Amino acid sequence: MEFPPGFLWGVATSSYQIEGAVDVDGRSESIWDRFSRIPGRVVNRDTGAIACDHYRRWQEDIRLMEWLGVSAYRFSIAWPRVVPEPDGAVNQVGLDFYDRLVDGLLEAGIEPFVTLYHWDLPQYRQDSGGWTARDTAHAFAEYAAAVEGRLGDRVRYWLTLNEPWVVAHLGYRTGQHAPGLVGSGKELDVCHHQLLGHGWAAQALRAGNPDHQVGIALNLEPRLARSDHPLDLEAAAGEKGLMNRWFLDPLFGRDYPNYLVELMGWSGRVVADGDLEVVAAPLDMVGLNYYRTEVVGHPGLSDCERPAPLRENPPEITEMGWPVTPSGLGRMLGLLQEYGTKAVYVTENGSAYPDPTPKNGLIDDERRRHYLEVHLDEAARAIKGGAPLKGYFAWTLLDNFEWALGYSRRFGLIHVDFPTGKRTPKASAHWYRKTISSHRH
Ligand code: FCB
Numbered sequence: 291m292e293f294p295p296g297f298l299w300g301v302a303t304s305s306y307q308i309e310g311a312v313d314v315d316g317r318s319e320s321i322w323d324r325f326s327r328i329p330g331r332v333v334n335r336d337t338g339a340i341a342c343d344h345y346r347r348w349q350e351d352i353r354l355m356e357w358l359g360v361s362a363y364r365f366s367i368a369w370p371r372v373v374p375e376p377d378g379a380v381n382q383v384g385l386d387f388y389d390r391l392v393d394g395l396l397e398a399g400i401e402p403f404v405t406l407y408h409w410d411l412p413q414y415r416q417d418s419g420g421w422t423a424r425d426t427a428h429a430f431a432e433y434a435a436a437v438e439g440r441l442g443d444r445v446r447y448w449l450t451l452n453e454p455w456v457v458a459h460l461g462y463r464t465g466q467h468a469p470g471l472v473g474s475g476k477e478l479d480v481c482h483h484q485l486l487g488h489g490w491a492a493q494a495l496r497a498g499n500p501d502h503q504v505g506i507a508l509n510l511e512p513r514l515a516r517s518d519h520p521l522d523l524e525a526a527a528g529e530k531g532l533m534n535r536w537f538l539d540p541l542f543g544r545d546y547p548n549y550l551v552e553l554m555g556w557s558g559r560v561v562a563d564g565d566l567e568v569v570a571a572p573l574d575m576v577g578l579n580y581y582r583t584e585v586v587g588h589p590g591l592s593d594c595e596r597p598a599p600l601r602e603n604p605p606e607i608t609e610m611g612w613p614v615t616p617s618g619l620g621r622m623l624g625l626l627q628e629y630g631t632k633a634v635y636v637t638e639n640g641s642a643y644p645d646p647t648p649k650n651g652l653i654d655d656e657r658r659r660h661y662l663e664v665h666l667d668e669a670a671r672a673i674k675g676g677a678p679l680k681g682y683f684a685w686t687l688l689d690n691f692e693w694a695l696g697y698s699r700r701f702g703l704i705h706v707d708f709p710t711g712k713r714t715p716k717a718s719a720h721w722y723r724k725t726i727s728s729h730r731h
Contacts, residue, residue, distance in 0.1 A: 577637030
């Protein structure tokens, strides 16, 4: 594997998944605090109330990153810490935490990559419609300005939103994620308001400093048709379009794709004059969260009705049920190149597997290590082929609160014993450390 000079090696986390301290220093309730208390929504009734206790153990976590040798750290800011009340007043005590974290990272020689929204919406915003309300996009930009005002002298890289597809479809259609709305029929409006919030936040960030590198983290995924039966092709095109083009087209200055608007019967009434120019604010970078490639078939077709056989040699499957498909990373980097992206960072990539029992004190998580290796390999190949890939963030530093799956899925390079908070690097962390040290220059 070869990586260019200056390539950033990182790890990624998010606030609600690791911080805990949910009612400390003025933080108010987020939609995930509320959602995870509803019986049946999160496995084992787990919540992020304590999580990795990172809010208190952040210095130890920086030490772990130093040990890994990473050059960058992607983390997110909890909106309910910064603007805890509907009146919009900024809670400087909440920002103090991130201020110290950023200083600590810089002292350790680690570049901070800030994500402004990784799903922990203040509950009071949900109470007035959440992302179905245009006002949330305004409020998001104000919050972004407040964070920039405090951290913008030291933070250069900013990602506005994390995976707006997930927010919209899992939060407002399937109900698997907070706020847990099933079939609201509002998911495409939610996408638009998020993109609008992204655009306004980008303006606010650049008003603070035009040199900021501003982007958005998208979960782009190839969706392959199960066969070349027209119904399978149509099903795959629809799903793939909603995940990828639905975001990339407006972000890169095109309108929402017409065929999808028609397919979904979307009225688009929430799109006001001038919105699309806001959404299409130039991107300095795109964050690509990549985990898997799925095969999609039309639900009404049986395998006997399909012309081509199902693919042979099924890929390995992780504990999430996600196939290990590194080639999709290359395909998505290619797609971003087609859109003319100047810089891409893989802002998440990783896998959940049950951890084997430690042998001589070592958790030998070979499958997680292998997952990283094959994806980094693919990344290196894509760079060789011309992809403007500038960095890679492994998901994730620590085992953490995996949303609706609670603590039942471990993605960490570092094992966390949740009752005590004790951190232990797994074999994958040792491997990543070695890989970084032999490639970082
Ligand atoms: C992504 C999320 C991240 C984590 C991984 C496994 O969709 O952005 O927080 O849950 O999946």
